[in-house]
Amino acid sequence: MSLSRFNALQTIENRLEPLPADFGEGRFENIASYFGENVFGDEAMKKYLPENAYLSVKAAVQSGQKLGRELADVIAKGMKEWAQEKNCTHFAHWFQPLTGKTAEKHDSFFSMTHDGRVIEEFTGSALVQQEPDGSSFPSGGMRSTFEARGYTVWDPTSPAFIMEVGDGKTLCIPTIFVTYGGEAQDFKLPLLRSMAFLDKAAVPVCQLFDPKVNKVTATLGWEQEYFVIDEALFNARPDLALSGRTLLGRPATKNQQLEDHYFGSIPERVYLFMRDLETESHKLGIPVRTRHNEVAPAQYEVAPVFEEVNVAVDHNQLLMDVMERVARRHKLRVLFHEKPFAGINGSGKHNNWSLGANTGVNLLSPGNTPSRNLRFLTFFVNTIMAVYKYADILRASIAHAGNDHRLGANEAPPAIISVFIGEAMTKLLGQIANGKKTDDAAVQRALDLISKLPNLELDNTDRNRTSPFAFTGNKFEIRAVGSSQNCAGPMTVMNTMMGLQLIDFKTDVDKLMAKGTEKEEAILMALKNYIRKLKPILFEGNNYSDEWREEAERRGLSNHTNTPDALEILRSKTAQGFFGKSGVLNATELDAFLNVQLHAYCTKLAIEAKTLDELVNSSIMPAVIRYQTELAENIASMKAIGMDDAADYQKDVLKRLAKYASEIKEGLEKMNKAFDKAHHAESLREEADILCNKVKPQMERIREAVDELEGLVDDQYWPLVKYREMLFVR
Ligand code: ADP
Ligand code: MG
Numbered sequence: 001m002s003l004s005r006f007n008a009l010q011t012i013e014n015r016l017e018p019l020p021a022d023f024g025e026g027r028f029e030n031i032a033s034y035f036g037e038n039v040f041g042d043e044a045m046k047k048y049l050p051e052n053a054y055l056s057v058k059a060a061v062q063s064g065q066k067l068g069r070e071l072a073d074v075i076a077k078g079m080k081e082w083a084q085e086k087n088c089t090h091f092a093h094w095f096q097p098l099t100g101k102t103a104e105k106h107d108s109f110f111s112m113t114h115d116g117r118v119i120e121e122f123t124g125s126a127l128v129q130q131e132p133d134g135s136s137f138p139s140g141g142m143r144s145t146f147e148a149r150g151y152t153v154w155d156p157t158s159p160a161f162i163m164e165v166g167d168g169k170t171l172c173i174p175t176i177f178v179t180y181g182g183e184a185q186d187f188k189l190p191l192l193r194s195m196a197f198l199d200k201a202a203v204p205v206c207q208l209f210d211p212k213v214n215k216v217t218a219t220l221g222w223e224q225e226y227f228v229i230d231e232a233l234f235n236a237r238p239d240l241a242l243s244g245r246t247l248l249g250r251p252a253t254k255n256q257q258l259e260d261h262y263f264g265s266i267p268e269r270v271y272l273f274m275r276d277l278e279t280e281s282h283k284l285g286i287p288v289r290t291r292h293n294e295v296a297p298a299q300y301e302v303a304p305v306f307e308e309v310n311v312a313v314d315h316n317q318l319l320m321d322v323m324e325r326v327a328r329r330h331k332l333r334v335l336f337h338e339k340p341f342a343g344i345n346g347s348g349k350h351n352n353w354s355l356g357a358n359t360g361v362n363l364l365s366p367g368n369t370p371s372r373n374l375r376f377l378t379f380f381v382n383t384i385m386a387v388y389k390y391a392d393i394l395r396a397s398i399a400h401a402g403n404d405h406r407l408g409a410n411e412a413p414p415a416i417i418s419v420f421i422g423e424a425m426t427k428l429l430g431q432i433a434n435g436k437k438t439d440d441a442a443v444q445r446a447l448d449l450i451s452k453l454p455n456l457e458l459d460n461t462d463r464n465r466t467s468p469f470a471f472t473g474n475k476f477e478i479r480a481v482g483s484s485q486n487c488a489g490p491m492t493v494m495n496t497m498m499g500l501q502l503i504d505f506k507t508d509v510d511k512l513m514a515k516g517t518e519k520e521e522a523i524l525m526a527l528k529n530y531i532r533k534l535k536p537i538l539f540e541g542n543n544y545s546d547e548w549r550e551e552a553e554r555r556g557l558s559n560h561t562n563t564p565d566a567l568e569i570l571r572s573k574t575a576q577g578f579f580g581k582s583g584v585l586n587a588t589e590l591d592a593f594l595n596v597q598l599h600a601y602c603t604k605l606a607i608e609a610k611t612l613d614e615l616v617n618s619s620i621m622p623a624v625i626r627y628q629t630e631l632a633e634n635i636a637s638m639k640a641i642g643m644d645d646a647a648d649y650q651k652d653v654l655k656r657l658a659k660y661a662s663e664i665k666e667g668l669e670k671m672n673k674a675f676d677k678a679h680h681a682e683s684l685r686e687e688a689d690i691l692c693n694k695v696k697p698q699m700e701r702i703r704e705a706v707d708e709l710e711g712l713v714d715d716q717y718w719p720l721v722k723y724r725e726m727l728f729v730r
Pocket of ligand 1: 219220221222223303304305306307352353354355362472474475
């Protein structure tokens with residue numbers, strides 16, 4: 001039996017004693033003194049590796065140079081030495097299977113020789129490759145059971161780190177996860193491929209402006225939103241524990257209307273959790289910097305300084321893992337679900353994406369001279385053009401069951417992908433597009449102006465917060481990513497679409513130059529042509545409004561409001577070309593990815609439906625019936641003493657209870673019937689469709705009736721912790 005509502009409330013009552021200020025791992029020293037102490041980073045490598053090995057790892061990170069097998073032994077030895085000095089007993093290949101979470105398989109350094117001596121060893125081959133039993137990770141059909149092996153392979157571009165759980169310390173090695181045949185079955189290999197592809201496409205474009213550029217990397221700064229609730233209350237909500245969200249629950253009479261939580265002071269218990277979390281993160285080299293309350297009650301955000309995209313992805317995955325562990329230490333739970341509570345804001349994970357060159361410049365940052373501005377304009381316009389062309393694929397990369405509650409519902413941001421660039425840039429693009437010639441005075445003025453515009457670095461008040469994709473001065477912010485999601489998915493698509501677009505751009509410019517057009521003129525002509533085409537994707541208004549939905553339809557923009565629809569594009573020739581031409585996913589990998597996503601969608605909905613069915617039958621309805629009996633008995637007693645007239649209120653409530661109860665009965669019947677049909681569907685797509693269009697609406701209908709009952713039934717009988725108790729009791 002799960003923890004009862006009243007036990008849970010009693011438990012938190014007992015927690016009112018404030019935690020001691022030195023509780024947990026929060027440290028007071030200067031962050032710089034321990035930042036990255038659990039990372040085998042530059043400093044540790046210099047100390048524990050011979051110079052040639054150190055330089056080889058650096059070269060692998062900087063220019064993707066392959067590391068020779070013979071070096072692996074040397075590096076493994078240094079890593080082991082470092083790790084053992086820090087009391088590590090185990091090592092693990094750490095990877096990111098398509099479940100969206102992280103996985104690790106621990107092995108001990110401890111080993112035995114043939115003559116029975118105990119030794120501690122960590123060989124180059126153990127560093128480079130491992131064979132976890134991959135049969136239970138989703139492979140979308142790429143592995144048959146007799147060939148269930150999956151391999152993890154070291155990714156030297158992301159540094160190894162030490163994971164501390166209690167007293168246990170494990171050396172974790174970031175890896176990719178592939179099949180026996182080398183096919184990707186994780187989020188990391190496609191991401192790494194997309195980075196290499198983008199680099200190759202972007203360098204020649206950069207060289208139009210600066211011949212010194214020889215490497216381009218994507219940068220990512222994520223903003224992670226999450227909820228925090230007390231552990232006892234979490235445990236008393238089976239729906240939260242099993243599906244990550246409340247399937248039932250009447251919105252509290254006070255929620256976020258007063259907007260008094262946003263940037264408000266952080267409750268003490270949560271503050272102590274955050275401090276502890278920050279210390280843990282900093283030891284792991286995760287550069288978290290910002291913390292604040294979010295819009296909804298009990299909702300918060302944490303954000304780091306941006307990093308190169310591969311490391312940023314690892315850091316976000318690692319952070320989510322650390323958050324869950326640190327929260328438990330504080331008797332709290334973090335919720336990463338996109339919509340844990342109805343009626344208040346959901347959680348997203350904004351992905352701030354930009355491009356950096358080896359020369360140290362941010363390619364999406366305007367410079368001080370017209371030529372720098374032309375480079376900025378090139379990357380700016382090409383990004384928008386890429387989104388315009390491949391919006392459906394970007395949409396597919398953020399499609400999953402949890403995110404449907406944000407993107408598909410009346411919430412931020414909508415499922416329609418559009419780009420917000422702000423008033424100043426809109427005006428400038430207009431001038432360029434309408435200029436008769438590229439050396440037109442208006443165009444030149446536009447170019448001159450870019451860097452002089454004070455409002456390019458938009459401040460918060462000026463910013464359009466409703467757009468799913470916004471330019472924010474020196475980067476694009478992708479806001480439609482779900483809070484529980486691995487950033488690698490959408491980042492892979494961003495890099496790939498940008499790479500493809502930059503190749504097209506270079507071809508267009510080359511063609512013009514071959515005809516004798518001067519370089520700058522050719523660049524401007526190509527950009528002008530794009531600006532004219534991409535207009536439909538630009539939108540500056542309120543993205544939540546009905547008018548925008550209608551307008552977007554007129555413009556021919558897609559609006560896939562649910563996961564099965566949004567994923568459909570991955571079956572198309574467009575998607576095969578997109579991932580195939582760039583070498584990011586071959587046809588088998590793409591098909592497997594789609595299957596894994598659809599399967600995950602179906603599984604999540606099935607768990608929700610079953611949990612709801614059980615909760616309603618075994619918890620809610622028994623409480624309702626008990627109250628009905630009490631009312632009925634009361635009415636009978638009133639009648640017995642001749643006060644029938646005075647029982648009107650009771651009769652009315654009884655009638656309403658009966659009405660909602662029969663609504664629930666019908667809902668459950670229909671839901672279960674549809675559920676059976678889904679179970680016997682011929683294909684995953686059909687199953688997903690039935691769950692989405694037949695099961696889910698019944699779940700919502702049941703919820704509505706139950707939430708009404710919550711407002712009617714004697715509070716003492718109500719079995720589930722209420723919203724007001726979860727969101728406001730500290
Ligand atoms: P906010 O959007 O909350 O106003 P900022 O604009 O300062 O905050 O930054 C938000 C996020 O954008 C941070 O995580 C930051 O690291 C990231 N960011 C800033 N510059 C870049 C960049 N060049 N590339 C990627 N992310 C960046
Ligand atoms: Mg932001």
